[in-house]
Amino acid sequence: MRKLLVCLMVSCSLSSSAFAMLLRTYYPAIEPNQTGYINVSGGHSLYWEECGNPEGRPVLFLHGGPGIGVQPIHRSFFNPQKYRIILFDQRGAGKSLPFSELTNNTTWDLVEDIETLRKSLGIENWVVFGGSWGSTLGLTYAIQHPESVKGLILRGIFLCRPKEIQWYYQEGANRLYPDLWERYLAPIPESERGDLVTAFYKRLTSSDENERKAAAQAWSGWEGGTSRLMFDPSLFAAFTDDQAADSIARIECHYFVHNTFFDSDNWILERVNTIRHIPCVIVQGRYDVPCPMVSAWELHTAWPEAHFEIIPDAGHSAAEIGILDALIRATDRFASL
Numbered sequence: 118m119r120k121l122l123v124c125l126m127v128s129c130s131l132s133s134s135a136f137a138m139l140l141r142t143y144y145p146a147i148e149p150n151q152t153g154y155i156n157v158s159g160g161h162s163l164y165w166e167e168c169g170n171p172e173g174r175p176v177l178f179l180h181g182g183p184g185i186g187v188q189p190i191h192r193s194f195f196n197p198q199k200y201r202i203i204l205f206d207q208r209g210a211g212k213s214l215p216f217s218e219l220t221n222n223t224t225w226d227l228v229e230d231i232e233t234l235r236k237s238l239g240i241e242n243w244v245v246f247g248g249s250w251g252s253t254l255g256l257t258y259a260i261q262h263p264e265s266v267k268g269l270i271l272r273g274i275f276l277c278r279p280k281e282i283q284w285y286y287q288e289g290a291n292r293l294y295p296d297l298w299e300r301y302l303a304p305i306p307e308s309e310r311g312d313l314v315t316a317f318y319k320r321l322t323s324s325d326e327n328e329r330k331a332a333a334q335a336w337s338g339w340e341g342g343t344s345r346l347m348f349d350p351s352l353f354a355a356f357t358d359d360q361a362a363d364s365i366a367r368i369e370c371h372y373f374v375h376n377t378f379f380d381s382d383n384w385i386l387e388r389v390n391t392i393r394h395i396p397c398v399i400v401q402g403r404y405d406v407p408c409p410m411v412s413a414w415e416l417h418t419a420w421p422e423a424h425f426e427i428i429p430d431a432g433h434s435a436a437e438i439g440i441l442d443a444l445i446r447a448t449d450r451f452a453s454l
């Protein structure tokens with residue numbers, strides 16, 4: 118009894134940072150063993166990098182957006198002793214060329230690029246890891262090429278359905294962030310606010326540089342400002358950097374005005390039955406504003422075999438401590454698939 122009381126007292130007095138020490142976090146920063154460019158169809162050239170153990174289990178990191186690009190920190194989701202870690206910038210993003218290009222830039226081009234990259238690296242199959250748009254693309258790729266996917270680790274589920282786009286860019290999320298919403302709306306005149314995605318697309322593809330820049334800042338800042346449970350000035354700054362904002366805003370908006378190049382509104386969920394044999398982990402922050410939990414819940418309902426983990430005190434970002442902990446536990450488990 119005494120022991121129990123002492124235990125209780127100790128655990129109650131642990132500060133949240135002490136609790137954080139019990140959670141898993143990033144592996145140490147690493148440099149790539151190899152980097153390169155691969156020419157793909159339609160005049161695009163994609164930047165890729167390989168890190169970790171060349172003999173390890175291959176894993177592919179898919180970045181978000183589309184249009185956000187990879188960052189060095191993304192290498193650190195994986196044990197470098199156990200994984201052969203592949204990252205690449207999708208068409209128009211990061212260091213890929215031509216930068217921010219929308220021509221020949223569709224979901225189906227990206228799916229083809231992943232296969233091109235896999236074959237060029239001599240990889241038979243890989244674990245696919247992606248959050249947000251990375252989850253959309255990972256699911257779509259797995260549906261098209263199930264034999265290439267050994268496992269899926271998905272976070273902040275985004276099925277790219279019109280209702281999800283509507284929620285975040287037109288009506289819904291604005292109620293939670295009326296302050297940042299004013300900033301998002303600013304470049305669009307009242308008369309065009311009935312269809313904001315179309316109004317943004319017009320400006321993001323304008324030859325007037327100032328108009329394009331203002332729209333990109335507004336669009337991308339909305340995402341950078343609403344992606345964590347607690348506003349993070351450094352994420353906001355990264356997303357409103359002129360260069361980053363341009364590709365994020367233009368490429369996302371281009372995909373969303375084209376319904377992600379899907380020929381039906383529920384393309385992924387209609388096909389999820391075909392990939393239920395693939396080991397899968399779904400990690401979802403309960404207070405994810407860009408990608409509300411209902412989409413993850415629908416995926417979990419359609420795919421009951423997938424391990425589903427709700428993080429009770431997190432938003433959308435992979436860098437939030439509870440989400441990061443669940444992701445690292447998942448990559449550790451999948452290292453021996």
Ligand code: STX
Pocket residue numbers: 180181182183185248249250251340341344369407433434435
């Ligand atoms: N796109 C959101 C997206 O794909 C609408 C995404 N991926 N990572 C992020 O968002 C954050 C870095 C903002 C968390």
